[in-house]
Amino acid sequence: MKITVADFFTGFFSALALSTDHQKRTFECGEHFNEALHAAYEKFSEAAENAGLRLNFLIHLDPLHGDSRVIEEGIGGAIRRDLISLDNPNFEKVRLTIPIEEARENIESVLGGAELYQNLVAEFLKHFDSTPATS
């Protein structure tokens, strides 16, 4: 029962698309996004491990730059799969492009159950909507 980076981001972006009022919202990716997702991941990984699931990746933020190889990989994969797009011209705003019915289908079949990812998104939004950290 393993969760990969691709599985994690499928669940994350699907749950994000399904979260009320956020379907048309954009999320600026960068340090603040990474910090919010990192914080949410910490709780997620604990819950997943308690549920007997194995995560084969770590989300680690570079202490100097605040970036994360895994988050970059996850965003890249999600773009390739058309779950999200990054808005021109700076490619820094994440726009959820996954159709809502597909997001629903994903979240219903995701390993660990929908609640795990709903909690992940709730935690992410809690941090993301708080005052951005200064860089």
Next chain:
Amino acid sequence: MAEREQPLEQVAAWASDYSQNALSAYIEALTHRQLVSDTREVNDPIWATISLTPFETVIVDSPLFQRLRRIRQLGVVHWVYPGCVHTRFEHSLGALHQIQELIDAINRDTADQQSTIDAERAALLRFCALCHDLGHGAMSHVLETAVSTFEAVEDIRLAFGKTYDTQPPLSEILAYYLIGSPAFRQMLQQARTITKGPHPPQDAVDRAQKAITGRLVYEDMPLFQELISGPFDADKLDYMQRDAVMAGIPAITDVPRLVRKVRARWVGRMDLPSRVTKWVGQAQRCLIFGIAFSGSRTLDELLIARVLLFDKVYRHQKVRALEGMIARLISALALVYKGPVFQIPFLFVDDTLLEADRLLPSRDDFDCSKAKQDTLLVIADICSRLRERRLFVRAFVFSMHFPEFDNDRAAHRGMDKFVADVEGAGLNDLLEIITSEIRAVASVLNEPLADLADRTLRSYVWLDPSTKRDHSEKVSNAFLLKKNSTLIRYSEHSKEVPRWAQAYLAKKDVGFLFCIPELQLFAFLALEKILAEGKYMLRVPESSLAYLNLDDKAIASARDRLHDDGYYKAVPFTTRPWRSLLKGAAVEQGCNAVRQTLREYIGPPGEGDNQRNYLTSERIKLWASQFEEQPLVAHAIRVAEKIKIIGRTDFSAAVNQFTGENVEFRNGVVVPLGDPKDSGSVVAYFTQDTGLESVDLDRALSENRPVIFVDDCIGSGGQSENILRDWFGEPKQSALGEDRRQKLSTEQQATLRKLPVAFVFSNGLSVGACRLRELCAEYSINARVHLQLTETDVPTLFDNDLQTYESHSVFVERCKAISRDLFKQTHPDWNQTKIEERLLGYGNKGLLVTFPYNTPSQTLTCVWSRGTWRGLPWTPLLIRRLKK
């Protein structure tokens, strides 16, 4: 915590033993060496002369370092680019050269400042650059990647990440433990003794371990370690140039210029970015390295060059095929190796790995018992294929970005599910399914799969997804230094460039199914079928075949055989692979003819149908393909070609002909027969082209003018009868499920009986026209009924030209069989008699007509009805709007 450290303790113990074995004799020999004072100059094809200090010479001469001579920098790339035989040894020397270039650039730029990189720190940086690749095993990243998929190796990486809060790849973790091993430390100590300086600091090993794994080395130089692994590190500056030159492709990175643009500034604590401040402890001033603001384009070049190298060299399809072969070889070796899998890259060097089959029997650490015979055969076979360059080939390509998916969301979604499975935890299950299906295809085609047993077949199949890496390779993290010493991150100044670089590969880099050439056709057909059903449900895009070196004729022939043997019988028609016939020019011509004839057709909207471009060749072929057997499929296209569309000009022609023959109606008005929701309204609108006015019935009756009721079609006359009975307030005779229309007033009924009345239909059955005439007589309406085209005037399934074909009678029976199934689905309440009366369309006349906006029920049923046939959804050629 203890559990977490266990994998790391295992690695540390292995590194200790490994370096002890590699170095003990060398260290012993060093104790007898006299003082080494000479530097060494090495000639390098990329950077000319590279100088080594005496201390470095001792390291380079050690067996641990010399091992790098037998590990190619790019693993398997030389099978594709023969010049790429350069090794980690040359690259390590190149990195040493580049770190000195960076040190010199920084010191030049800080010459007028407080302090620079002093000799000791410079020696440390050189030591790090020299040793940064000591953790690479055979074939460099190829084996590293191959073993990294094992859970035991994942455990090592996760444990290291959690313990040290960093995420290096396995090779850097192994380098960390190798240079930290007692034997390596002892060798360094000995090297200090017998060499003149410069030497790195006494704690060089601890600091190098940090630098190589990306952790803080000096608080006053927070970017120190990034010169080893960072945005423009010595490693990158060497390999970008070296790999390109050795591959024989243009190197677009201007490394000397980039180095010239390197800047360094002492920055006060308050002026540092907050993250950096947190990292540097109590340091009040820090030396920050970056690129001159004016030189930011050198970083753009670095990114672009890396993307091109990736696309052209590192991700070349043959390179990926080779990586798949090596991965399969490693999987097999892991089954017979008695130790932990992370050690496998260090059990071989590149050339001995290819001889693994010959070496294994003489080694105690491998289980070569009879119980492992299958695995040993796989190892021998893959080694032999590698030695003879008989490589895996592409059997299938997958991507979200084929043009066919642009207007097909369902197929796009299906591919998304497949990609998710390949990239996610579903990969192993998927491989099981694929190998099982390959066997099924081979069995149906009656072609044996060499001697591959079920348990070994999987060793010859490899699913390689699109690249997942972050190709910006930390370049985005570079700082740009403005003249006033302020810092700006490159990722803020040039936000789009790293993303652009990523996007380039995201679309270009597709996923492949690789396999041995003997399986190629079977593997393609197997995966094609897997994708056509179940949760994926997509037809393989034609454009994807351009990626594969597969013989179109062989695919077509095999598909036909599989069709004939019923292999696809459970696959929905919408995604079932085409028979070869449907890909031929004759069918394409037929489809074009159908599209030309029916170009006015817009049809009612149907579920999942693309209304803007409804009647595509694909749709026509799909409809025909549902007849399954090749002769019937061909006949279906002929039948489709005969369908006549009765449109706007035909409606006007009917009224014109009628009024031409019946002059008393020339000053009449046109009234749609039925309600606004009925097709009579559309016909009445178009009939205004004749110059007659179209009005509703109330107005027509009030104006005392001849009334011409118009409609597109009359069948049995039941609908017309119901309309008349509604007008006169009588019960309906036939249950067509229609709403009741408004009853006419007594005065209106009298007017209707008094006026000249006509019913003009563009098309219909004679029997319906007769019925309507009788009904008008019954109600004393002075009516004429005009039928422009009867069943004898329009094409039908029984036209002579269709009947000349041998397959015709079978086709007619198939149409009936299909319709029986469809009606059972769509009208479960109908009895057998009612169904039998409609198998070829209402009245069983097999009419082949349609209107632009709808198709009449008299038309051949399987042309317009939905439902299921043999348990699979039936897709009609044309859509008929059902009565509500």
